[in-house]
Amino acid sequence: MAADRQQEEPVAHHSSSTPATANGQQLGDPMIKLAAGSDVHQFDMEAPPKHKMLLEDIPPSQQLNLRFERICAYVNTDYDTPGMVTRLKRTFDKTARAEAEAKQKKQILFSVTGEMVPGEMLALMGPSGSGKTSLLSIISGRAPKAVTTSGKVTSNGSRFTKAAKRRVGFVLQDDLLYESLTVWETLGYAAALRLPRGMSAAQRAERVEAVLLALGLSKCRHTIIGGFFRRGISGGERKRVSIGHELLINPAILMLDEPTSGLDSTTALHLLVTLRQLAQGGRAIATTIHQPSSRLYLQLDTLMLLAEGHVAYYGKADQVVSWFAGLGFAMPYGVNVADFLLDLAQGEVEGGDFSRLAPAAAAAGQQQALYKQQQALAAGEEGEDAQQHDRQAKHQQQQGTAHGVPAAPLSGPAAIQALYSSYETYKRKHPGGFAGEPQQLADLQLALEPPAAKKAAAGDGKRRLGGGGGSLIERSLHKAGSFLGLADMGGDKAGAESPKQHGKAAAAAAGDSDELSDPADEEEGGESPEFRRSITRIWSRSRSSSSLWAGAPGDIEAAAGAGKGCSGQLVAGMGLADRGGASYSTQLRVLLQRHIKVKRFESLSSQRFLQGVIVALITGMFWWQRGRGGSLLAASDVVGLLFFELLFPAFTALFTSLFTFPNDYRMLLKERASGMYRVSAFYVSSALSDLPMDCALPALFVVIIYFMGGLRLTAAAFLSNLAALVLNVLVAQSMGLLLGVAFMNPKTAQTVASIIMLGFMLVGGYYVRGIPAWISWIRYLSFVYWGFNLLLKIEFAGATYYSCGASGLGSGEAAAGPAAAPCHSVPDLQAALQLPTDPNASPALELGVLFGMLVALRLLVYYTLRQKTKAA
Numbered sequence: 022m023a024a025d026r027q028q029e030e031p032v033a034h035h036s037s038s039t040p041a042t043a044n045g046q047q048l049g050d051p052m053i054k055l056a057a058g059s060d061v062h063q064f065d066m067e068a069p070p071k072h073k074m075l076l077e078d079i080p081p082s083q084q085l086n087l088r089f090e091r092i093c094a095y096v097n098t099d100y101d102t103p104g105m106v107t108r109l110k111r112t113f114d115k116t117a118r119a120e121a122e123a124k125q126k127k128q129i130l131f132s133v134t135g136e137m138v139p140g141e142m143l144a145l146m147g148p149s150g151s152g153k154t155s156l157l158s159i160i161s162g163r164a165p166k167a168v169t170t171s172g173k174v175t176s177n178g179s180r181f182t183k184a185a186k187r188r189v190g191f192v193l194q195d196d197l198l199y200e201s202l203t204v205w206e207t208l209g210y211a212a213a214l215r216l217p218r219g220m221s222a223a224q225r226a227e228r229v230e231a232v233l234l235a236l237g238l239s240k241c242r243h244t245i246i247g248g249f250f251r252r253g254i255s256g257g258e259r260k261r262v263s264i265g266h267e268l269l270i271n272p273a274i275l276m277l278d279e280p281t282s283g284l285d286s287t288t289a290l291h292l293l294v295t296l297r298q299l300a301q302g303g304r305a306i307a308t309t310i311h312q313p314s315s316r317l318y319l320q321l322d323t324l325m326l327l328a329e330g331h332v333a334y335y336g337k338a339d340q341v342v343s344w345f346a347g348l349g350f351a352m353p354y355g356v357n358v359a360d361f362l363l364d365l366a367q368g369e370v371e372g373g374d375f376s377r378l379a380p381a382a383a384a385a386g387q388q389q390a391l392y393k394q395q396q397a398l399a400a401g402e403e404g405e406d407a408q409q410h411d412r413q414a415k416h417q418q419q420q421g422t423a424h425g426v427p428a429a430p431l432s433g434p435a436a437i438q439a440l441y442s443s444y445e446t447y448k449r450k451h452p453g454g455f456a457g458e459p460q461q462l463a464d465l466q467l468a469l470e471p472p473a474a475k476k477a478a479a480g481d482g483k484r485r486l487g488g489g490g491g492s493l494i495e496r497s498l499h500k501a502g503s504f505l506g507l508a509d510m511g512g513d514k515a516g517a518e519s520p521k522q523h524g525k526a527a528a529a530a531a532g533d534s535d536e537l538s539d540p541a542d543e544e545e546g547g548e549s550p551e552f553r554r555s556i557t558r559i560w561s562r563s564r565s566s567s568s569l570w571a572g573a574p575g576d577i578e579a580a581a582g583a584g585k586g587c588s589g590q591l592v593a594g595m596g597l598a599d600r601g602g603a604s605y606s607t608q609l610r611v612l613l614q615r616h617i618k619v620k621r622f623e624s625l626s627s628q629r630f631l632q633g634v635i636v637a638l639i640t641g642m643f644w645w646q647r648g649r650g651g652s653l654l655a656a657s658d659v660v661g662l663l664f665f666e667l668l669f670p671a672f673t674a675l676f677t678s679l680f681t682f683p684n685d686y687r688m689l690l691k692e693r694a695s696g697m698y699r700v701s702a703f704y705v706s707s708a709l710s711d712l713p714m715d716c717a718l719p720a721l722f723v724v725i726i727y728f729m730g731g732l733r734l735t736a737a738a739f740l741s742n743l744a745a746l747v748l749n750v751l752v753a754q755s756m757g758l759l760l761g762v763a764f765m766n767p768k769t770a771q772t773v774a775s776i777i778m779l780g781f782m783l784v785g786g787y788y789v790r791g792i793p794a795w796i797s798w799i800r801y802l803s804f805v806y807w808g809f810n811l812l813l814k815i816e817f818a819g820a821t822y823y824s825c826g827a828s829g830l831g832s833g834e835a836a837a838g839p840a841a842a843p844c845h846s847v848p849d850l851q852a853a854l855q856l857p858t859d860p861n862a863s864p865a866l867e868l869g870v871l872f873g874m875l876v877a878l879r880l881l882v883y884y885t886l887r888q889k890t891k892a893a
């Protein structure tokens with residue numbers, strides 16, 4: 022195929038040849054532009070010459086051939102009831118656990134085998150829900166844990182190692198990018214994290230430039246990605262940035278999930294042209310694609326059509342029409358090939374020639390035909406319908422002799438089954454199961470056709486490939502004709518043919534036009550990279566196929582586990598990709614910078630500041646200079662002030678941090694899957710990036726209320742108060758992070774957090790003093806309790822307060838003092854104010870417990886985050 026493309030290069034002069042038309046479409050132009058390598062770039066406004074545009078080719082020695090064998094996948098048919106109760110039940114109740122395990126599994130992929138070959142673009146097509154995304158995520162090692170898989174994935178015939186996985190670029194269906202970063206920043210940070218540590222900053226910048234150029238993103242390099250609230254780059258540009266993110270590492274394998282969805286057809290074409298060029302540079306590319314236009318379809322090399330999780334076709338993209346025509350499903354005239362394929366895979370196309378179909382397919386057809394007959398009889402068909410039915414019955418007698426089945430057109434589930442059964446039959450006879458090479462197509466005829474036809478087909482197979490002659494562009498146009506349902510690119514007969522005739526003619530045309538060139542021709546001009554690539558491809562295909570299909574046909578079924586053709590083993594070596602190229606310190610630095618940049622538009626920070634200042638001012642007004650009073654009454658108010666000073670910043674920090682990891686979780690999973698950094702680097706940098714704000718807010722709060730409230734006026738007391746508050750805030754924040762990461766659902770986390778905080782507040786030592794002994798231990802779990810005790814010690818240690826007047830609290834405390842009778846100093850402040858701790862005792866215990874809590878919670882957060890990323 023690569024060799025074919027090489028031949029297609031020097032054909033610019035053919036651009037003046039008569040463009041063929043089908044359905045009013047100009048066929049010639051796109052083909053000619055695509056075939057003529059240099060003209061391709063006229064699609065791109067800012068495209069530089071080709072040699073500059075693309076990343077460096079992958080040398081043959083570094084190319085990767087990814088083979089996936091007998092991939093099966095299962096999911097639960099029933100959803101998991103979310104929530105803590107279910108989880109607790111599962112943990113402690115054996116029956117509930119058994120029930121959960123026994124939940125019925127639905128098979129979504131059925132023994133799918135194929136390969137990604139360097140130099141080729143494999144398209145996964147199929148109706149929605151046919152399993153395209155699942156297959157792609159399984160072979161890339163990114164399948165969610167909820168999907169049970171079996172089968173085998175190998176690269177270059179060996180285990181798909183972590184090192185090999187690092188060379189895989191995977192573009193998700195949804196573009197997962199930070200909205201507040203610019204295009205340049207997005208790619209720049211990714212380059213800093215993903216490229217080998219040996220690369221200099223200048224080399225990395227060069228790589229980013231190359232990617233920007235290759236994807237036509239230079240113009241929007243300084244535009245932010247944007248999102249719902251802040252407009253940024255366009256949808257097409259977003260998609261290209263996502264692809265660029267993966268291209269940075271110059272991957273040997275690139276997988277893309279629906280890269281063209283949401284794009285207009287021209288932008289989608291630009292994208293596929295670029296992808297095709299990247300493939301030609303020695304990369305193996307696989308992409309799921311929904312409904313490509315004819316122009317887009319022409320970019321595809323290999324096609325795997327999935328129908329309800331089964332392979333209905335796997336082979337050359339330009340042979341698919343003839344393949345299905347050969348099975349009796351002719352493409353109607355004027356239909357886009359992609360539409361036709363999707364209709365087929367959904368059983369929307371009537372057809373099926375039982376004399377050629379596999380026994381299983383024929384059986385399905387037989388059932389359907391019998392059913393139809395019964396229905397027709399029951400309905401008492403009359404007139405034209407009855408005659409037609411009669412004609413069909415006669416036709417069945419003539420055609421259906423091969424398998425002894427009636428021949429009525431198939432549709433619906435029977436047609437789908439017929440399609441994949443036929444492919445499975447073919448696969449058993451053909452190592453590797455790759456359809457569409459001319460010789461194999463000839464074999465298909467031999468395998469499926471009645472004996473009389475075999476002789477002629479065998480004769481055809483002996484014809485010298487390429488004997489049909491004609492220029493490359495003619496052959497290319499011929500191919501286009503077969504895609505679009507034209508039997509003859511001259512266009513004189515095509516329009517007049519019936520769909521059935523047309524299908525057969527298309528089959529013949531495609532068989533003629535897709536002939537491999539003689540390798541000797543290629544060697545005339547020396548061994549070109551394209552030629553080497555094609556050799557690699559052929560070598561790798563033959564090698565892998567021999568290892569795969571060494572057993573006799575039917576071995577797969579014999580080895581079946583839970584499903585047909587499934588080994589029942591988990592896919593080997595499907596762990597996360599290895600670490601990224603950057604050193605740990607670089608990861609920390611780059612992630613820290615990125616975290617800070619990502620928050621550049623966060624109005625939350627200024628809102629939190631404003632909120633803190635206003636609340637502090639109100640508090641200061643209410644407690645205005647109460648700390649200066651010296652009376653027991655003033656001391657009592659100060660206790661309240663200290664408790665509030667502690668609670669407010671702790672609450673704010675805890676509830677804000679609940680969102681930290683749930684917001685970043687998907688990004689973390691995506692980037693971890695690419696091995697960009699360690700979870701710990703992400704975690705530490707995230708915590709560090711929050712630190713300035715976490716310290717600045719309580720500091721501001723403390724400064725305002727400390728002096729307005731008239732608390733102890735010594736530097737040591739002020740700084741200690743501030744430090745204690747920051748420590749407490751960090752503990753509260755860690756608790757918020759833990760709840761956030763444990764539930765990953767901010768709503769649930771909020772509910773749990775409010776219960777916990779309320780509990781901690783109540784047992785904190787201010788509201789309830791006489792907690793029943795059996796439950797009083799709970800306060801030791803409360804960081805509020807320890808923080809409050811610490812603040813009390815800082816404020817009241819060694820201080821003298823006076824009890825004045827009959828109440829013992831006094832009201833004229835401003836003038837109070839030893840001289841103001843009847844005031845007297847209070848010997849035991851703890852007893853007088855019912856404090857939870859002795860203010861004169863050492864604060865070491867409180868400090869130790871709070872530090873311990875901080876460390877323990879942070880470790881727990883890290884552990885939980887790791888577990889979550891592993892389990893995802």
Ligand SMILES: Nc1ncnc2c1ncn2[C@@H]1O[C@H](COP(=O)(O)OP(=O)(O)OP(=O)(O)O)[C@@H](O)[C@H]1O
Nearest residue numbers: 096097129148149150151152153154155156167168
């Ligand atoms: N984790 C899961 N839990 C339950 N069902 C799942 C899960 N993942 C996939 N499926 C089911 O598997 C089938 C294939 O899904 P998949 O997303 O692979 O299809 P698709 O061909 O990519 O569809 P689309 O084109 O709409 O993206 C669907 O029926 C889907 O509902």
